Amino acid sequence: MFGGFEIKAVDFENHSQFHLRLMTLKFKLFIFAAGASLLAIGALPASAADATYEIRFQDYHFVPQTLAVTAGQPLIIKVANSSNETIEFESFKLNREKAVTPGETAMVHLPALGAGRYDFYDDFHQDIPEGSIVAK
């Protein structure tokens, strides 16, 4: 007894068992820390109301060919495929690609864009002229 508390000696069978338990504890702490970080992030609210725009694919071209959007504001682009073939709406600069079957409308979520010009194209029909999203 020491100051009203009983001190119990931890009796590990050997050093390696202690090492094993220590490593397991460290790993659990690592998993907990990583998981807590992700959960904390997941609890953050998503962006507020996003501006919505539409791009239509018909007659082997995009309409509009140049889409003007507001810079600094998260946005959603509705990609409507009015053709008879599946397209893959893709933007290299925006890191987005989405397959859209005939008659379908897909939603492409984008973060707030800096002012500039961003490409988009149909990755399945590379002969079709590229379009641009212009953020001002």
Add this chain to the structure above:
Amino acid sequence: MNASAKAGLAIAAVMASCAIYASRAAAQVDPWEFEVYPYATEGRGVLEVEALNSVIANGHSTGFNGTSAGAFASQAMYRSAIELTYGLTDRIEAAAYLTTAQVSGHGFWYSGSKYRLRGRLFDEETLPLELGWYAELEWHHTPQFDDADLELELRPIIEKDYGALALIVNPIFEKSLAGAGRRQGFEFGYVSGAYYRSLRAISPGLEFYGGVGLIDDNAPLHNQQHYIFPVVWGELPHGLEYNVGPGIGLTRGSDHVIMKFNFELEHFIGALFGPSAESNWFF
């Protein structure tokens, strides 16, 4: 601090956690798949054919060293995996791999097969970090290429884009289900990458691969494998995408120099399922 900054700090913390943990523990590197998995999955109904190739330019002359987890030595080994990936839904893809190897002095070998499901959670920009998941079963040709017959591999996928820069982390948890190590716990490894989008035809990137061995019984650092790959990647005419670069081993337990060259082509073949609902976060 805004959400984006918080997300950046968190992804850096996860990457640092991987690095710190790795520095204390062993190695689980899949030499048939030097590839970092992003949040995005294959489009629904799209089939992608990918050739994942690597050659050990300067490795180890005995088995069970470097990238060799079996009896064959890694030195001069050429590995190739053919991967077929199909977009099941807008958020889930399925893939099958056939892996082969040309072994120095031993000819051409079938080395195993793998099957996996991979998915992304929520739509882009719903969370400050893009999150996904990955589950794989691997059969190995033993004992030439591995001492475990069957393994399960699980990965969370974490991605954050900062303008033209994308940061991706795949922590790896692997468990032997049959053969050597089946009575042991999970092994821990990591795959991560930083990619800068400069030109569609050619852009730079930096990839990291490594492993720490068993979670509860890590190998000494000098026996672990850790690699850094400066890569170039992009899309060539006719939609042929590539990712190539040299890998440099950072520890004595690593192979010293690896060259990887991956190529992929995709084509729409028809969707099995309809579009995923906007409100659905998993399927």
